Amino acid sequence: MSISRRNFLKGSVAAGTVMTFFGKANAGAPVSESDPQAKSLGYVANATKADKAKFPKYAAGQVCSNCSLYQGKAGSTAGPCPIFAGKDVAAAGWCSAYVKKA
Numbered sequence: 001m002s003i004s005r006r007n008f009l010k011g012s013v014a015a016g017t018v019m020t021f022f023g024k025a026n027a028g029a030p031v032s033e034s035d036p037q038a039k040s041l042g043y044v045a046n047a048t049k050a051d052k053a054k055f056p057k058y059a060a061g062q063v064c065s066n067c068s069l070y071q072g073k074a075g076s077t078a079g080p081c082p083i084f085a086g087k088d089v090a091a092a093g094w095c096s097a098y099v100k101k102a
């Protein structure tokens, strides 16, 4: 089977779009807790609801807004996070990829 030039170009454009998408942390729709990636990372929009049994590293006071990966503006209620590219996490949220802001 041969790949036509047209299909090859289409594929290249699609790959470029995907790379752009993941390269930027655009503001977007809120991350859903039922999203498979959110579930696997234990993301919750309210950090106090973190599953402490499953994610014992959670400690009270850890929230997205004081995580080094959070890219929302100071005082914002939600903002981008590279873990969930293209979507917004809640400032009061938490996931197991939490890294304390230095």
Ligand code: SF4
Binding pocket: 043, 063, 064, 065, 067, 068, 069, 070, 071, 081, 082, 083, 089, 093, 094, 095, 096, 097, 098, 099
């Ligand atoms: S990595 Fe940090 S900012 Fe992103 S969802 Fe997890 S706790 Fe929130």
